[in-house]
Amino acid sequence: MSNRKFSTSTFQDIIIASLLVVLVIVAYNYYSNHFADSPSQSQVSETFEEKPTKYGFDLNENFIDFAEIRPNQFLSDILQYEGIDYLKITEVEKAAKDIYSIRRFKSGKNISFVRPDSCAAPTHFVYEPDAFRYVVYDLGDSIQVDIKEKEFEKCLDVATGEIKSSLWNALKDAGQSAALIDKMEDALASQVDFYHTQKGDKFKIIFEQKYIEDKPVAIGNILGAVYTNDRGDHFSFYYQDDEYDGYYDYEGRASTSAFLRAPVKYSRISSSYNLRRFHPIKKRTIPHYGTDYAAAHGTPIIAVANGVVTHASYTRGNGKYVKIKHDKTYQTQYLHMSRFASGIRKGTSVKQGQCIGYVGSTGLATGPHVCFRFWKNGKQINHRREIFPPAKTMKKEDLPKFFKTRDATYDLLNSLDYVKHDNTLTEGVTT
Ligand SMILES: [Zn+2]
Structure with missing residues (x-):
């Protein structure tokens, strides 16, 4: 058990360290169709005028x-x-x-x-x-x-690095980087065992970063990632169309798991699962059985996996909350919503990624956030330590379209060095 934890925080150290070291920040013209959907079109370089x-x-x-x-x-x-x-x-x-x-x-x-x-x-x-x-x-x-x-700008950021033993020391501040780790674990869940990472393993990640007034405020999707260990290169590509929305490996097999790690797309972890947490409102030590994701009031909250709503109700502590039963083993719960999404009530079937409500601060909450609770066999667990089963694979006839997207991202990934230097994305982006 302790082994598992140790390697995870190692991995987290690495990501954080490399985020500090690396990083090309590229202005990138983004609308709902990102470059992967139409590689040639949307590679528009924008000139930013200083508007007074x-x-x-x-x-x-x-x-x-x-x-x-x-x-x-x-x-x-x-x-x-x-x-x-x-x-x-x-x-x-x-x-x-x-x-x-x-x-x-x-x-x-x-x-x-x-x-x-x-x-x-x-x-x-x-x-x-x-x-x-x-x-x-x-x-x-x-x-x-x-x-x-506020107007925001979505840019592509890059994180690359190599795992070194010297980076083993404490992960103190989870913040934004913890959100990237969650996303990377989502993206490569079926291929890489992040609890057993090793010295010498390398990775590259291309991800969206939301900026407001030149400050990074939240992490979006990972568009592509490659993780290299003694078993070779493991790729993951984000793909979205009418039927699919998720991460796939080089061959088009689902690379994500049946559960997403975070219930909000753009967020940061403001409080982790912690059995000895000091409660900010009650002013005493009370275990925190959830993970808090801070996000702006009104941000959509999504179901992390397919399931059926068992509760869409209100209590004084939880505020407005939704609970979903996914299978015999798992249930998830989302607290402090400002409101439910339309049609969300007891008995509603929901899909992974579907909006079930909106971020708020109803109940006992100091500010807008989702307290996300994960139940396994009737007990609340830390979902960030859990390995989930893989999701479904892409149909054969849909592969050619996916390959087009994949190849664009693949080329971008290959254009990056593993460790720092001049990681300039050469195609379709302006520095
Ligand atoms: Zn909480």
Whole structure:
């Protein structure tokens, strides 16, 4: 048992180390069809113009400054100081109540003020609740409050590396990199035993990274990966069309397992399964039988495997939650949803990857996340330590289409070095 754990964290060390070392970041024109679907078309190089706007305001015609909310400071004091009169503040408070109340503003964060020029009173102010959204408070005659999604850019990132014994030391911060490890384990689940990795094993991964304002905020799909050990090269390719959505090996055999590891596509692990965790709300040590995935409010939550919904209900602790029975052995549970997806109720059959609800913070939750719980034979286990059975294989007549996608990714993988240096993707991408 201890052996298993040891090798896993080794593997995690390696990935993290190489993420730090390597990495070409490539701007990449992405819509729902990524390059693999149509290699020649979408290899568009984009020129990024510096647009002089912020929060949708033209900076040639507006001046934007900001104030930090300090602990114990009254919000109305800040707003008045910035030139908004008391009457207006009460109007804003009323208008914002059901959209994004100004009482939810937190100390340590900034409020930005939009003015016609640096001396004038603000026409708008803006608050960013998280990395993904901002709220605009329009101070015009009729107050308007709007929550807006920030624009993001999806880029391809590359992680490559080699397993060395010197990298055996602690994995401390799981964060974003843990999400990549989950995805890589998904992608190569049927081919590589990640509990028995060895010194000298090598890997290359091409994956999507979501950026907001040049900061990486979440990991998307792995488009291709190769893992080389003493048994040779093991490839995995992401493929999606009307019928298939998953990872396949070089020959088109399902490479992923019957269970996905994460219930949200773009997320980071904010709290792991931990039997001795200090509970942030209850302020004492309570085992955490789940894995928390933080994601923006409203992000789709997906079923990690085929199954039947046994619960779509509410409790004070869990908030809105869904529980799915997959087979005789496994059940999964998804907590703190803001709402269920339409049609999700007791008895509904769901497919792997199907949206069953949306991220929220109902029940006992400090912020928007999914607490994901994995049940095996009636007990809650750490799913990140579990080896799952493989998924279904592609039909023969569908192979030629898959091969086209595969070859494009395969060429990209081959163009990368295993270890650092100048890993420039030569085709279809601009650096
Ligand atoms: Zn949790």
